[in-house]
Structures are given as C-alpha cells and as structure tokens.
Amino acid sequence: MARVSVEGIVKRYGTVAALDEVSLDFEDGGLFALLGPSGSGKTTLLRAIAGFVFPDRGRIRIGDQPVERVPVEKRDIGMMFQNYALFPNMSVADNVGFGLRVRKVGAAEERRRVGEALELVQLEGFGGRKPHELSGGQRQRVALARAIVTNPRVLLLDEPLSALDKALRVDMQFELRRIQREIGITTILVTHDQEEALTLSDRIGILRDGRLVQAGPPREVYNAPADLFAATFLGEANILPGGGAGIVVPEGVAPGAVLAVRPEAIAMTRTEPEGAGLSKCVGVLERRVFAGAMATCLVRREDGGEMKVVSRDQDIPAGLTEGDRLWLSWPVDKTLAIPPEG
Amino acid sequence: MAGGTAISGARAGLIALLSPAYLWLTAAIFLPLSAMLFFSLVTELPFGGAEWAFTLENYRAFFETPTYATLLWKSVRLGLIVTVVCLLVGFPCAYVLAKAIRGRAREALFLLVILPFWSNSLVRIFSWAIVLRGNGVLDLGLNALLPFEVDVSLMFTTHAIVIGLVHSYLPYVILTSYLALQAIDDNLIDAARSMGAGKPTILWRLVLPLSLPGLVAGAVLIFVPVVGAFMEPRILGGRVGTYYGTVIEDQFVAVYNWPLGAALSFILLAVVLFILAVASPMLKRAQA
Structure with a gap:
C-alpha cells in the first residue's frame, strides 16, 4: 500500500490539453473518487497514474518512487476496467491467477492466493467457470479479485459499476467499500456518477476541461463548492438573485460571490414562515413530480427565476397543486456562497 | 392457431430467403461433384456412343502406381509449407493493421493487402517469373545494390513455387487474422499489462x-487450394513443378483420361477432408 501523488502533470493531445497542471495527493489507504463530465480528463489522469499514458510534464509518485516514466507493467498496480476486461479464453481461476503466474509465485502459492481472493469477493467455488457463464455482478467481483490478488500498491477503478443495473450497483458500492477497507488499499476511482462518488469515497476531486476544480471530503465539497461548476456538477443548486427582498446574504461573503441554495434545503409553506435566520421568497408552483419517497417541485419566483425544491412528499403542504402561490424558505447558513470565477 | 400461422409464415419467409443460395449451391457444387463422382467410376466417358461400364479401376490405379501417392505427399507438404509461411508472414501484418495503425493509414494499407485480388492470377504468376528468373528483376536489382556478384536464379525451383503461392494466398490469412484480432478488446491487453505481463506473455497467453x-480459418482457406494447386507449380516450377494437382490437370487437358482425373480428384478430396477431420478437435477448441 502506498500514497500516490500527482504534481503539476500536463498531457496534451495535439492542441487539446487533456490534463492541465493537475496536482493531487491520494492518501495511503484512502478511497478517492475522480469526478467529472466526459472529456474532463479524469480517465486520462487515471491512465497516467496507471502508466498507460506518460504525461508531457509533471511528476507522479507511488510511495516514494517517481513513476512518470515507468511503464504500466512495472508499476505494481491493480486496475479494474469499465467492462471488466476478463480474459474470455481463461477460467475464473486463471483470470484471477494471471498476475500471480506472471510473477512466477508457483502453483501452490497461486492456488492459495486465488482461493483467498475469490473468498474475499464471495465467489468461492467459481474458479472453474468461464467468464461468459457469470452474471454481470459476478464478473465484476472476478475483476476486482483479479485486480487485488497481487497485493498491488494502488487499486485503480475505471467506472467500475457503470455496467450494472441500479439495485446491483448499490449492493456493489457497499461491497467495494467493505473490501477496500478490509485490505486497506489506496484506491482511486473514476466515475461520472456523483452519487457513486459521494457514497463511496473519503475524498473526491472534481475535474473539468483537464483542470482540477476542487478536491476534498465529499461533504466539504458539497457544502462549500469552489465554483459554480462544482456547485452544479455535484448535486444541484438554485442560483439566487443578488439579494432580493427576503433573501439574506450570509455574513462575510466576498463581494461578487454568487449565492445559491440546494434544492433539499428549501421548505415550502402556504404562509410566510416565521423565525430568525431564514431566507425566504414567494413563488408559484409550476410543476410537481412525484418520484417515490421524494418529490421534485419547480417553483417560479416573483422575479422570474426558477427554483427547484426536493422534498419528502409528506413535508409538502397538503393539497398544494400546480398554480398555487407559496413561500420558499431556508436557513441562512444553508446558503452557498460561491466565490466569483477566476 | 394465430401464433402457429405466424410462425409458419415466418418459416416460409425464411425458406424463400434461403432458397436462392441453396439452389445455387446445389447447381454449382452438388451437380458437378456428382458428375465427377460418376466419371470416376466409369471406364470411358459415355459420350459419342462410346462403350462404357462401371469400374473401380481408376481408384486402383492410384494404389498400384506409387508415383501418385508420392506426388500427393509432395503436394500436402507444399500445402503445409505455404500455409506455415503465410501464417508467419500474415499474422504479424494483421496484428500491426489491427492494433498499431489507425485511421486513413490503415485503410490505405488494407487496400494494398487485397490488391493481389484485383489482378488476374495468371498475370501475377507470370510477373513473378519475370522477377525470379536468372538475369531477372531480382537478380539485376541485387547485383545493382551489392558490391559483389551474386547469381540469383530462383526460377524453376520449389522456392519459386512457394513464393508465388504465398503471394497469392497471403491475403486470406491477413484478412481472417485481422478480423479475429480486431475483435479482441484493447482493454484485455491493457488489463494484462496492468497485471505486469510483458509483450511475449500477452502474445502467447492472450x-x-x-x-x-x-x-x-486462414490456414484452411490456404491449405485446401494449395494442395490441389497446378498453375503456380507448372509455370514457376517448370521441371520440378510436377505435383498432384498438375497430374490431375494433365488427365483432363492433355491425356483426356477424365475418369482417372476424376478418381484422383476424389482421392485428394478424401485426403483433405481426412486432414481437416483430424485437425477439427483443435478447431473446436479454438472456437470455445
């Protein structure tokens, strides 16, 4: 296990900078999610850490070793691919044992460690099957076992759960987390799924156009986004007009900062809410979308701006229908103050 | 009932779609083969009021004259050599096309691979004759480049036959290997690398x-026609170019002993099918 650090790496493809001066530290034993839209450079960063891509500039260290010119096969990493990339011509046991055989650990040792790895992912007894005889979730477990069986210094996951359906994905998120904790391996995960990033990781890094926008614990990034992109990419944010009637600007906000509020922080009432420390405004309910436990409401403010409110169904005033006038309110300390761009 | 008619309607549609191909195959393969089988079993061609009778004499001729078996073995060996050379040359070529080159360059190189198909095979063979003969293009070219005198006359040797055949059949193995290699997900290779595998391991195990x-598939496509080849051996091999295929050709065009030619053809067919049957466990394993 090892700490991974990336310092000022640049990777250009023609005139496009896939990575532009990205610096990040990945703590030993932590689970770090790289998050961003497609084309943000998150996969390039992962592949640079893996060694498939050599950066034009900058340093990459795994442990204390500078690795930016070390090819992938010499980096001692474990990687899991989006479509799992299981070798179709080999059994599950041979897939998992591939890295051990390359390292010439010997047949007995290989059998023992393959057995352990399959046990860890709860696939004991599946060693003789071929990949095409497995379900999606089982393949994913085999891919994970294969990636960790060699005790690599770092585990890299490229959109590991995106091929699974929703229910299985949630199961596998917990499973992945359990296994990662159990073996304490430094793990870097690439995803475009913000929920996955929030539930799985100790820290997240948001990338956009090859640059790191913000990095930190999920809660911190969610509650104090570094810019408008981070605020809207990780969760949703209602952008507020620069201090209208009733909208309180929190203290100590830099001039030029954009105010925003998360949809789930807003309460809806028929009458004007009482109490100190509330920001409030009036609007008309335009749409109400029922989605199981939660409902999403779109409210048109009097100044014309649109607000999205996510609320538990029972918290919405009874009988509220589209076209009704209502009050929106939220605690002042839930107001996000987003630093101005640049 | 409604479902039943829908299914039988679909089946009728399938039969209608399949029938032109199967009728053609019947006409183009089954009928001529039946005719040849008939010829191989008669004493004389039953044309022009000739006296004829059924006989196994033509097949006996193969077993009574050891030359035929010797030539058949020579042809099988030629088939193996050409197949192996084609695989050794074609597979790396297909690998580079499938995995190393992208975009326009790949299209251009691909065109070059199938270019031989665009020219008449006879023209191709005769142009090889011009290249390979003593004082030919190869000889002159090498002597122009090398500081010492060399005498390159490959014409009328087994080498010339192998060169000509490899040139004719190389595209098959490149195309079939290319398709197979193209289907290999690059992530598999990346995954193997991430586990520490070097290039030889990836090549050999993956x-x-x-x-x-x-x-x-490429090997079969090459081996089967090369065993029966007669044009390349005849033109490029000259005196050493007597193979099983040329003997069959002689029976049809020179000696006019069609029954013997037909019998020899069927023996070749049987031997090739036997070889493929013996190799088929390997084929099956490859598909699994």
Whole structure:
C-alpha cells in the first residue's frame, strides 16, 4: 500500500490539453473518487497514474518512487476496467491467477492466493467457470479479485459499476467499500456518477476541461463548492438573485460571490414562515413530480427565476397543486456562497 | 392457431430467403461433384456412343502406381509449407493493421493487402517469373545494390513455387487474422499489462489463443487450394513443378483420361477432408 501523488502533470493531445497542471495527493489507504463530465480528463489522469499514458510534464509518485516514466507493467498496480476486461479464453481461476503466474509465485502459492481472493469477493467455488457463464455482478467481483490478488500498491477503478443495473450497483458500492477497507488499499476511482462518488469515497476531486476544480471530503465539497461548476456538477443548486427582498446574504461573503441554495434545503409553506435566520421568497408552483419517497417541485419566483425544491412528499403542504402561490424558505447558513470565477 | 400461422409464415419467409443460395449451391457444387463422382467410376466417358461400364479401376490405379501417392505427399507438404509461411508472414501484418495503425493509414494499407485480388492470377504468376528468373528483376536489382556478384536464379525451383503461392494466398490469412484480432478488446491487453505481463506473455497467453479461430480459418482457406494447386507449380516450377494437382490437370487437358482425373480428384478430396477431420478437435477448441 502506498500514497500516490500527482504534481503539476500536463498531457496534451495535439492542441487539446487533456490534463492541465493537475496536482493531487491520494492518501495511503484512502478511497478517492475522480469526478467529472466526459472529456474532463479524469480517465486520462487515471491512465497516467496507471502508466498507460506518460504525461508531457509533471511528476507522479507511488510511495516514494517517481513513476512518470515507468511503464504500466512495472508499476505494481491493480486496475479494474469499465467492462471488466476478463480474459474470455481463461477460467475464473486463471483470470484471477494471471498476475500471480506472471510473477512466477508457483502453483501452490497461486492456488492459495486465488482461493483467498475469490473468498474475499464471495465467489468461492467459481474458479472453474468461464467468464461468459457469470452474471454481470459476478464478473465484476472476478475483476476486482483479479485486480487485488497481487497485493498491488494502488487499486485503480475505471467506472467500475457503470455496467450494472441500479439495485446491483448499490449492493456493489457497499461491497467495494467493505473490501477496500478490509485490505486497506489506496484506491482511486473514476466515475461520472456523483452519487457513486459521494457514497463511496473519503475524498473526491472534481475535474473539468483537464483542470482540477476542487478536491476534498465529499461533504466539504458539497457544502462549500469552489465554483459554480462544482456547485452544479455535484448535486444541484438554485442560483439566487443578488439579494432580493427576503433573501439574506450570509455574513462575510466576498463581494461578487454568487449565492445559491440546494434544492433539499428549501421548505415550502402556504404562509410566510416565521423565525430568525431564514431566507425566504414567494413563488408559484409550476410543476410537481412525484418520484417515490421524494418529490421534485419547480417553483417560479416573483422575479422570474426558477427554483427547484426536493422534498419528502409528506413535508409538502397538503393539497398544494400546480398554480398555487407559496413561500420558499431556508436557513441562512444553508446558503452557498460561491466565490466569483477566476 | 394465430401464433402457429405466424410462425409458419415466418418459416416460409425464411425458406424463400434461403432458397436462392441453396439452389445455387446445389447447381454449382452438388451437380458437378456428382458428375465427377460418376466419371470416376466409369471406364470411358459415355459420350459419342462410346462403350462404357462401371469400374473401380481408376481408384486402383492410384494404389498400384506409387508415383501418385508420392506426388500427393509432395503436394500436402507444399500445402503445409505455404500455409506455415503465410501464417508467419500474415499474422504479424494483421496484428500491426489491427492494433498499431489507425485511421486513413490503415485503410490505405488494407487496400494494398487485397490488391493481389484485383489482378488476374495468371498475370501475377507470370510477373513473378519475370522477377525470379536468372538475369531477372531480382537478380539485376541485387547485383545493382551489392558490391559483389551474386547469381540469383530462383526460377524453376520449389522456392519459386512457394513464393508465388504465398503471394497469392497471403491475403486470406491477413484478412481472417485481422478480423479475429480486431475483435479482441484493447482493454484485455491493457488489463494484462496492468497485471505486469510483458509483450511475449500477452502474445502467447492472450492474443494468440483469442485469434486462433482466425488463424485456423486462414490456414484452411490456404491449405485446401494449395494442395490441389497446378498453375503456380507448372509455370514457376517448370521441371520440378510436377505435383498432384498438375497430374490431375494433365488427365483432363492433355491425356483426356477424365475418369482417372476424376478418381484422383476424389482421392485428394478424401485426403483433405481426412486432414481437416483430424485437425477439427483443435478447431473446436479454438472456437470455445
């Protein structure tokens, strides 16, 4: 296990900078999610850490070793691919044992460690099957076992759960987390799924156009986004007009900062809410979308701006229908103050 | 009932779609083969009021004259050599096309691979004759480049036959290997690398097993016609170019002993099918 650090790496493809001066530290034993839209450079960063891509500039260290010119096969990493990339011509046991055989650990040792790895992912007894005889979730477990069986210094996951359906994905998120904790391996995960990033990781890094926008614990990034992109990419944010009637600007906000509020922080009432420390405004309910436990409401403010409110169904005033006038309110300390761009 | 008619309607549609191909195959393969089988079993061609009778004499001729078996073995050996050379040359070429080159360059190189198909095979063989003969293009070219005198006359040797055949059949193995290699997900190779595998390991344990179906298909496509080849041996081999295929050709066009030619053809067919049957467990394993 090892700490991974990336310092000022640049990777250009023609005139496009896939990575532009990205610096990040990945703590030993932590689970770090790289998050961003497609084309943000998150996969390039992962592949640079893996060694498939050599950066034009900058340093990459795994442990204390500078690795930016070390090819992938010499980096001692474990990687899991989006479509799992299981070798179709080999059994599950041979897939998992591939890295051990390359390292010439010997047949007995290989059998023992393959057995352990399959046990860890709860696939004991599946060693003789071929990949095409497995379900999606089982393949994913085999891919994970294969990636960790060699005790690599770092585990890299490229959109590991995106091929699974929703229910299985949630199961596998917990499973992945359990296994990662159990073996304490430094793990870097690439995803475009913000929920996955929030539930799985100790820290997240948001990338956009090859640059790191913000990095930190999920809660911190969610509650104090570094810019408008981070605020809207990780969760949703209602952008507020620069201090209208009733909208309180929190203290100590830099001039030029954009105010925003998360949809789930807003309460809806028929009458004007009482109490100190509330920001409030009036609007008309335009749409109400029922989605199981939660409902999403779109409210048109009097100044014309649109607000999205996510609320538990029972918290919405009874009988509220589209076209009704209502009050929106939220605690002042839930107001996000987003630093101005640049 | 409604479902039943829908299914039988669909089946009728399928039969209608399949029938032109199967009728053509019947007309183009089954009928001529039946005619040849008939010829191989008669004493004389039953044309022009000739006296004829059924006989196994033509097949006996093969077993009574050891020359035929010797020549058949020579042809099988030629088939193996040409197949192996084609695989050794074609597979790396297909690998580079499938995995190393992208975009326009790949299209251009691909065109070059199939270019031989665009020219008449006879023209191709005669142009090889011009290249390979003493004082030919190869000889003159080498002597122009090398500081010492060399005498390159490959014409009328087994080498010339192999060169000509490899040139004719190389595209098959490149195309089949290319398709097989193309189907290998690049992530598989990346995954193997991430586990520490070097290039030889990846080639031996991953790329070769996964492209085996393509290699086998290419090998069959080459081996079968080369065993019966007569044009390249005749033109490029001259005196050494007597093979099983040329003997069959002689029976049809020179000696006019069609029954013997037909019998020899069927023996060739049987031997080739036997070889393929023996190799088929390997084929099946490749597909699994």
